[in-house]
Amino acid sequence: MKNKLTQLLCLILTVATLTACKKTVGLDPLPANKITEFKVVVSDGNIFGAIDETDKTITLYLPYYYELDVIEPVIKLSTGAKLSETLAPVEVLDTKKTYTVIAANQSTSTYTLIIKLNQVAPLVITELSTGTTTSNMSIGGADIALQGNFNVSDIKKIKAYLVDANNKEYEFLASPSFGAPGITVSMIGSSKIYTYGRLMAPQTLEPGTYKIRVKVQALTAEMKYPVNVVYGRPGINYGPVTVKQGETFKVVSSTTVFNDFREFYIMVNGQKTLLPIVSYTRTEAVIRVPDSVPPGAYTPTASFGTWPLSTLNWAVTVTAK
Incomplete structure (x- = not known):
C-alpha cells in the first residue's frame, strides 16, 4: 500500500512539472531600427560593409586599385524603417559620416561609417637630398x-x-x-x-x-x-610690347620670381640705353621708356643680381608720342 501511495505521489509531481514546463516567457521583439545590409557596387561586383551592432559601426574595406574618390552606398533596413537623411555619395576620406535609422515606432539607432582604404603601405618617397648634400x-x-x-x-x-x-x-x-x-x-x-x-x-x-x-x-x-x-635665376615671360615714348609697360614672371632686379636696357645705335625700373614685385615690374628713345623695335636685356644677363627673345617696339 505504501509503495502504491509513493508511486501516486510521483505521478502527480511529474504531471505538475510537465504542466509548469508548458508555460512560455515572453521575449523582447527584435529592434526594428537596424541597418541590415550595407554595400557598394564596384566594377566587378559588390563590397559589403561589416555591421557591428554592439559598437553601432559599419566598416567598409576598399581596395586601392578601385581608385574611388566617393562611394555610393546601397543600404537595406529593418522592415518599416527609414533613414533620417537622403542617401548620398560619401567621400572615401570622410571620417564623420553617420546614418540614423528611424523605426516605425519612432525609435532610432545611429551607425558610424568607417572606411578603410586597403592601400599599399608604407608610403615611401625618394629623397631629393642626402645626409651630406642638401638639394x-x-x-x-x-x-x-x-x-x-x-x-x-x-x-x-x-x-x-x-x-x-x-x-x-x-x-x-x-x-x-x-x-x-x-x-x-x-x-x-x-x-x-x-x-x-x-x-x-x-x-x-x-x-x-x-x-x-x-x-x-x-x-x-x-x-x-x-x-x-x-631665389633662382629670375625668368620673364614672353611678352612683346608696343609703347609710346615716355610711357611705361609691364613685364611679368609666372615661374621663378624677380629678385635684385638691377637693370632693363636696350641698345640704341650701339649704345646701352637704360629703361628705368619704376617698381617691381616678385612677379611684376613696371618699366619706363625715356622720351629720348627713338621710335623702333628693340631687343631688351634684363640684369638680376649676379646671374648671367637675360637677353629676351621678343621686342620692345617704341612709337612716337
Whole structure:
C-alpha cells in the first residue's frame, strides 16, 4: 500500500512539472531600427560593409586599385524603417559620416561609417637630398618631379607640399611652363616607381629649409632630408610690347620670381640705353621708356643680381608720342 501511495505521489509531481514546463516567457521583439545590409557596387561586383551592432559601426574595406574618390552606398533596413537623411555619395576620406535609422515606432539607432582604404603601405618617397648634400629648389621653380610607390594614376588622389618649420604646408602647383601635373610609371629593377611631375614651387615661398610631404589618399610620408628653398635665376615671360615714348609697360614672371632686379636696357645705335625700373614685385615690374628713345623695335636685356644677363627673345617696339 505504501509503495502504491509513493508511486501516486510521483505521478502527480511529474504531471505538475510537465504542466509548469508548458508555460512560455515572453521575449523582447527584435529592434526594428537596424541597418541590415550595407554595400557598394564596384566594377566587378559588390563590397559589403561589416555591421557591428554592439559598437553601432559599419566598416567598409576598399581596395586601392578601385581608385574611388566617393562611394555610393546601397543600404537595406529593418522592415518599416527609414533613414533620417537622403542617401548620398560619401567621400572615401570622410571620417564623420553617420546614418540614423528611424523605426516605425519612432525609435532610432545611429551607425558610424568607417572606411578603410586597403592601400599599399608604407608610403615611401625618394629623397631629393642626402645626409651630406642638401638639394636646392627655386622659389617659383618649375618642372619639379617627386617619385615613390604612389600606386595611383589619378592625380586628384595625390598631393605634395613643402612644409616649413612651423609645420605649415605649401602645396606644389601646376607648372604653367610644362602643362598640367601628371603621373608616370616606370620599372626600376623589380620595383614599380611612380613619378609625380610637372610641379612648381609656389612663388610666395620665403627662402629657407623645408621638408617635403606627400599624401596619397589616407597615407602620408615625409622625406627624411629637407631641401633649401632659394631665389633662382629670375625668368620673364614672353611678352612683346608696343609703347609710346615716355610711357611705361609691364613685364611679368609666372615661374621663378624677380629678385635684385638691377637693370632693363636696350641698345640704341650701339649704345646701352637704360629703361628705368619704376617698381617691381616678385612677379611684376613696371618699366619706363625715356622720351629720348627713338621710335623702333628693340631687343631688351634684363640684369638680376649676379646671374648671367637675360637677353629676351621678343621686342620692345617704341612709337612716337
